[in-house]
Amino acid sequence: MTVSFKSLLLKDNYVFIQNIYKGELQERRALFFIDISDPSSPRHVFPKKPNVIIAFFEIFFGLIFLIIQTLVVKLWKPIVITLGVILGAIILLLIIVGIVIYRKKKKRKKKEENSSSA
Secondary structure: OOOEEEEEEEOOOOEEEEEEEEEOOOOOOEEEEEEEEEEEOOOOOOOOOHHHHHHHHHHHHHHHHHHHHHHHHOOOHHHHHHHHHHHHHHHHHHHHHHHHHHHHHHHHHHHHHHHHHH
16 A cells, blocks of 8 residues: 655654545545654544445445456356346445435434424
8 A cells, every 4th residue: 555645743752644545635634643652653543433324335336346347357248237237226226215215314303303493
């Protein structure tokens, strides 16, 4: 893994390293900090709370693309295209269901807020 460093800051025995991940600057906070007196550092500091749903879909789509790539190498193109269309339809259906569930939860939460304030 290659890490590009944007800046270094030395403060109170800690070296804060601000890096660039996937070509984009990750906020303005230090992502890694190194305690000069502690050999077990560096420790990673996450810039924000990870989103479980996004992480799930990232892993899910990665797995699907890996399966499709494997099928392209080992099987004939017509079979792969058919499976790709089927998987694409399933993914699209999952996304639509996720959006509908999210909107229903949002409406329910809004109703609860309105009823509690009234």
